[in-house]
Structure formats: structure tokens, C-alpha cells
Amino acid sequence: MIRHVVLFTFKPGVDWSDPRVLEAERTAARVGAEVPELREWRHGRNVSTRPIACDFLVDGLLDDMEAVERYLVHPFHQDAIAQWREISDWVMVDVEQ
Template identity: 75%
Template sequence: MIRHYVLFKFKPGVSWDDPRAQQAEQIAAKVGGEVPELREWTVGRNISTRPIAYDFAAVGLLDDMEDVERYLVHPFHQEAISAWREISDWVIADVQE
């Protein structure tokens, strides 16, 4: 099993008041229902106020790296990436469980 972590940090001038951020959040919430390779999918806003904190997280569970590769190119996932690319930078980690 592979636990896929993604942490998003807003670009300067972007906040949750921005409609683009709200739209990206809504799209991200739907990825788990649209990408069949995802066994689990959790998203949410970070509640930490520390300066080092990221703004949003997505965590998925997939069977193996082949499923990760299929998830990455899935059209709905690509749509979500487009929404986030405009407003944020992100980091990822794929951890074998």
C-alpha cells in the first residue's frame, strides 16, 4: 500500500477568501470519488497558524506505485491540479505502508 500525501501552500496574495481557493478545495474533495485507484481519500484545510504550516492537505491510499501512476494522469486529477497550480505550490510524499 502507498500513502500519498500532498501539502498545498497558497501563493502570495491568495487566501481562503479567494473564490479560486474555494473552487480548488471543492474539486479536491471530489477526487476520491472520481479516481477508482484511490482506496481512501481525505482532504482538509490546515488549522495550524504557524508560519511554516501549509494551507491544505490531501491524503490518499493506493495499492501500489502503478496505481499512483494511473491516479496522477487521471483526467479528474488533472483538473484538480489545474485549479491548484494557479493559486499554490505543493509538496508530495509517497510512503510505502
């Protein structure tokens, strides 16, 4: 199993009042239902006020790296990426479980 975790940080001038952010959040919430390779899907806003904290997280569980590759190119996931690219930068990790 592969745990796929992505942490998003808003670009300067972007915050939760931006309609693009709210749309990206709604899209992220639907990824788990739209991409069949995902066994689990979590998402959420950061609640920490620490300066090193990111703004948003997505966390998925997939069978293997082949499933990760299919997830990455899935059209719904690609739409989500396009939305988040406009408003944020991110880091990610894929970890074997």
C-alpha cells in the same frame, strides 16, 4: 500500499476568500469519488497558525506505484492539479505502508 500525501501553500496574495481557492477545495473533495484507484481519500484545511504550516492537505491510499501512476494521469485529477497550480505551490511524498 502507498500513502500519497500532498501539502499545499497558497501563493502570495491568495487566501481562503479567493473564489478559485474555494473551487479548488470543492474539486479536491471530489477526487476520492472520481478516481477509482484511490482506496482512501482525505482532504482538509490547515487549522494551525504556525508560520511553517501549509494551507491544505490531500492524502490518498493506493495499492502500489502503478496505481499511483494511473491516479496521476486521471483526467479528474489533472483538472484538480490545474486548479491548484494557479493558486499554490506544493510538496508531496509517496510512502510505502
